[in-house]
Amino acid sequence: MIAITLDQLILNHSAEVTAIDWTLMSDAEGARLRALGLDEGVSVKKLHRGMFGSSDPIALKVGRMKIAVRQSHAMAITVQSVTVTA
Amino acid sequence: MTKTAPLIALVGNPNAGKSALFNTLTGARQKIANYPGVTVERKSGHFTLADGQPAELIDLPGSYSLDPTSPDEEITSNVITGRFDAERNPDAIVIVLDAANLDNHLRFALEVIALGRTVVVALNMMDLAERDGLTLDPAKLEEALGVPVVSTAAVRRKGLEELKVALDCQLSSKTEVEVVVVSKEHDHDLRKQAQNIAVQTIVSETAGKRWSERADAVFLHPIIGPFILLAILFVMFQAVFAWSEAPIGWIEDATEWIAAGVEANTAEGFIRDFLIEGAIAGVGSVVVFLPQILILFLFILLLEATGYMTRAAYIMDRLMAGVGLSGRSFIPLLSSFACAIPGIMATRSISDANDRLTTILIAPLMTCAARLPVYAIIIGAFIPARDVGGGVGLQGLILFGLYVFGIVGAMLAALILRRTVTAGPNAGFLMEMPKYQLPRIKDILIGLWQRAWIFLRRAGTIIFAATVVLWLLLTFPKVPEDSAMSQVDYSAAGRITNVIAPIMKPIGFDRDISLALIPAMAAREVAVAALATTYAIDAPDEEAEAKSLTERLQSRWSLPTALAFLAWFVFAPQCISTIAVTRRETNGWKWPMFMLGYLFALAYVAAGITYWTALALGL
Numbered sequence: 001m002i003a004i005t006l007d008q009l010i011l012n013h014s015a016e017v018t019a020i021d022w023t024l025m026s027d028a029e030g031a032r033l034r035a036l037g038l039d040e041g042v043s044v045k046k047l048h049r050g051m052f053g054s055s056d057p058i059a060l061k062v063g064r065m066k067i068a069v070r071q072s073h074a075m076a077i078t079v080q081s082v083t084v085t086a
Numbered sequence: 087m088t089k090t091a092p093l094i095a096l097v098g099n100p101n102a103g104k105s106a107l108f109n110t111l112t113g114a115r116q117k118i119a120n121y122p123g124v125t126v127e128r129k130s131g132h133f134t135l136a137d138g139q140p141a142e143l144i145d146l147p148g149s150y151s152l153d154p155t156s157p158d159e160e161i162t163s164n165v166i167t168g169r170f171d172a173e174r175n176p177d178a179i180v181i182v183l184d185a186a187n188l189d190n191h192l193r194f195a196l197e198v199i200a201l202g203r204t205v206v207v208a209l210n211m212m213d214l215a216e217r218d219g220l221t222l223d224p225a226k227l228e229e230a231l232g233v234p235v236v237s238t239a240a241v242r243r244k245g246l247e248e249l250k251v252a253l254d255c256q257l258s259s260k261t262e263v264e265v266v267v268v269s270k271e272h273d274h275d276l277r278k279q280a281q282n283i284a285v286q287t288i289v290s291e292t293a294g295k296r297w298s299e300r301a302d303a304v305f306l307h308p309i310i311g312p313f314i315l316l317a318i319l320f321v322m323f324q325a326v327f328a329w330s331e332a333p334i335g336w337i338e339d340a341t342e343w344i345a346a347g348v349e350a351n352t353a354e355g356f357i358r359d360f361l362i363e364g365a366i367a368g369v370g371s372v373v374v375f376l377p378q379i380l381i382l383f384l385f386i387l388l389l390e391a392t393g394y395m396t397r398a399a400y401i402m403d404r405l406m407a408g409v410g411l412s413g414r415s416f417i418p419l420l421s422s423f424a425c426a427i428p429g430i431m432a433t434r435s436i437s438d439a440n441d442r443l444t445t446i447l448i449a450p451l452m453t454c455a456a457r458l459p460v461y462a463i464i465i466g467a468f469i470p471a472r473d474v475g476g477g478v479g480l481q482g483l484i485l486f487g488l489y490v491f492g493i494v495g496a497m498l499a500a501l502i503l504r505r506t507v508t509a510g511p512n513a514g515f516l517m518e519m520p521k522y523q524l525p526r527i528k529d530i531l532i533g534l535w536q537r538a539w540i541f542l543r544r545a546g547t548i549i550f551a552a553t554v555v556l557w558l559l560l561t562f563p564k565v566p567e568d569s570a571m572s573q574v575d576y577s578a579a580g581r582i583t584n585v586i587a588p589i590m591k592p593i594g595f596d597r598d599i600s601l602a603l604i605p606a607m608a609a610r611e612v613a614v615a616a617l618a619t620t621y622a623i624d625a626p627d628e629e630a631e632a633k634s635l636t637e638r639l640q641s642r643w644s645l646p647t648a649l650a651f652l653a654w655f656v657f658a659p660q661c662i663s664t665i666a667v668t669r670r671e672t673n674g675w676k677w678p679m680f681m682l683g684y685l686f687a688l689a690y691v692a693a694g695i696t697y698w699t700a701l702a703l704g705l
Binding site: 025026028029031032033034035036037039040041042047048049050051052053054056057059062063064065066067068069070072073 | 150151153155186187188189190193194273274277278281299302306308309311312396399400401403404407412413437511512513514515516517518519520521
C-alpha cells in the first residue's frame with residue numbers, strides 16, 4: 001500500500017482518500033470539492049481520462065456520484081490504493 | 087395569519103429531479119420573472135394543497151451547500167434563510183433528494199433542516215433508485231432527520247398527494263420558528279452524518295443495471311467521445327436549417343395574409359402605411375426565426391434533460407482550458423448559438439468569477455439566430471449558389487465559415503481577456519455528471535414554451551418599438567414635392583446618418599448601410615427590416631417585397647461591401663437586450679460598456695480588413 005496522489009491512480013482502480021492539501025486550492029474550490037463528496041476518508045474510483053490521450057480532466061466515482069475534476073486538483077489529493085480490480 | 091397563499095420553496099441538489107417535481111406539481115401554469123436588481127429567474131407556479139387551499143411554489147436554483155460557491159447558489163441560500171429582500175420568507179421548504187444519491191444529497195438537506203424551518207423532505211426518483219437495485223426505508227430516514235419524509239417519483243406522478251398532505255400538516259401545525267443562520271457545522275462532520283443516515287436508510291443494495299456506466303464507456307471514450315459530440319452538434323445545426331424551412335414559410339404566409347387583411351380593411355394613408363410597412367413588416371421579419379430558435383432549444387433541452395450536456399462539457403474541458411476557461415463555459419456558449427441572453431444567464435452556474443465574466447464577454451460572438459436573416463439575405467444576394475464539389479454548396483460553406491469565424495474570434499478574445507482584464511488563477515473544473523435519464527416530453531415542452539414566449543415578448547416589445555421608431559424617423563419630416571432630395575435623405579434618420587456615415591465609409595459602408603445600423607442597435611435582425619424599410623420608403627412604387635430587397639442590394643452594393651457587412655455582423659454587439667442582461671449579471675455598467683467597446687472595435691477592424699482585402703483581390 002503506497003500513498004500516491006489521485007492523478008497517478010491507474011484507470012479503473014479504486015483508492016481511499018487519506019489526505020487533501022487544501023492549501024493548493026482556494027477556499028471556494030475546497031468547499032466545492034467537499035460539496036461534491038470529495039473529502040478525507042471517502043473512497044474514489046477513477047473512471048475516465050481526458051480526450052485524445054490527454055490527462056485532463058478525469059472522471060471519478062465518489063460514493064454514488066460521478067464527478068469531473070482536473071489534474072491540478074487531483075494532485076492535491078493523496079490516496080491509498082485499495083483494490084486492483086479492472 | 088395573512089390571506090395570501092403560502093409560499094413554498096423547492097430546494098435540492100442539482101439533478102435531484104427538482105424541476106420535474108415542480109412541473110408535475112404546477113403543470114404549465116408557471117411564471118418566469120426576474121427578481122428586481124438581479125437576473126435570477128424566479129420560477130413560480132401555483133398548486134392546490136390537500137385541503138383545497140391554494141399555494142405558491144417557487145423553484146430555487148439547485149445547490150450543493152448553503153455556503154454558496156456560485157451566484158445561483160447564493161440566491162437559494164438567501165431565500166431560504168429569509169435574507170433575500172425581493173422574496174417573501176417561504177412558509178415551508180420542500181427538500182428534494184435523489185433517492186439513489188442519498189449520501190451526497192443529505193449533506194445539503196441536513197444544512198437546511200438545521201435552519202429550524204418548516205420542512206418536508208421529498209425522497210424523489212424512488213423508481214430510478216429501485217431500478218438501480220436500491221431498497222430504501224423512508225420511515226428510517228424520517229426518524230433520523232426528524233422531519234416528514236415522503237417518497238415521490240415526480241415523473242410517474244407518485245407520492246404527490248402524500249406530499250401535499252404532509253405540507254398541509256406542517257403548515258397548519260406551524261409554530262413560529264425564529265430564523266437562525268446556523269453556525270455551519272464543519273463540512274467533514276456534515277458528510278459523516280449524511281453518510282451514516284444514508285447507511286441507516288438503505289435496506290438492501292444489489293448491483294443495478296449500470297447502463298449509465300456502459301453508456302459513458304462510449305460517450306466519454308477518449309477517441310469516440312469527441313466524434314459523437316461533433317456528430318450531435320452537426321445534426322443539431324443541420325436540423326436548425328432543414329426543419330425550419332416549412333414553418334418559416336407558414337409564418338411568412340401568415341404575415342402576408344395579415345398585411346393583405348389590413349390593406350383591405352383600412353383607408354389609404356398614415357395608419358395603413360404605419361401598420362403594413364412599420365408594424366407588420368418589422369415584427370414579421372423577426373418572428374420568422376422562431377422555428378430556428380425553437381429547434382436549437384429543443385436540442386439543448388434534450389441534451390440537458392438526458393444528462394449528456396455535462397458529458398459534452400467534460401469532452402470540451404481540455405479545449406476550453408487552452409484559452410483559460412473550463413468545460414463549464416461550453417453549455418452557456420452553446421445556448422448562445424440560439425440567443426446570447428439565455429446563454430449569459432446560464433453562466434450563473436460557473437463558480438469562478440473570472441471564468442464567468444470571460445464567458446459573458448465572449449457569448450455574443452457565438453452566431454445567434456438573430457444574425458441568420460442578415461447572413462441569409464446577404465449570402466443569397468451576393469454569393470452564387472455554386473457547388474464547390476462533393477455536394478457542398480458555396481453559400482452553405484460561407485455560412486459555415488461565418489460560424490467558425492465567430493467561434494475562433496471568441497476563443498482568441500477569451501485567450502487575450504484571460505491574460506489581461508479577467509486575469510486570475512486558472513480555475514478548476516469541478517462538475518457532477520448525473521446518471522443518464524430519458525427526458526420527459528412534458529418537461530421539454532414546458533421549457534420550449536417558455537423560450538418561445540420570452541422570444542415573442544421580445545419581438546412584441548423591443549423589436550416592435552425599434553422598427554416603429556425607425557419607420558417614423560424615416561417617414562418624417564416629409565420631403566417637399568419640389569425637392570430633389572429623396573425621402574430617406576430628407577428624413578430625420580437620414581440626417582442622423584450624415585454624422586456616422588463618414589466614420590463607416592472607410593470600411594465600405596455607404597449611407598444606407600449606416601442608416602440600417604442605427605435601428606439594428608436594438609436587435610441585429612432589425613437590420614434586414616431596416617434595409618427593407620429604407621428601400622421601401624425610397625421606392626417610388628408600392629413594390630417592397632423581400633425579393634426586390636435582394637435585387638436592390640445587388641444593384642446598390644459591391645461585393646467587398648457585402649463581405650465587409652457580413653464580417654461586421656460576426657462581431658458587432660448590436661443587441662440592446664444582451665447589453666441589458668450583461669449589466670444585470672455583472673451588477674453595473676462597467677462590463678457592458680467594455681463589451682460594447684471591444685466588440686465594436688473588433689467589428690470595425692474585421693469589416694475594414696475584409697473590405698480592403700476584397701478590393702485588393704479585385705472582387
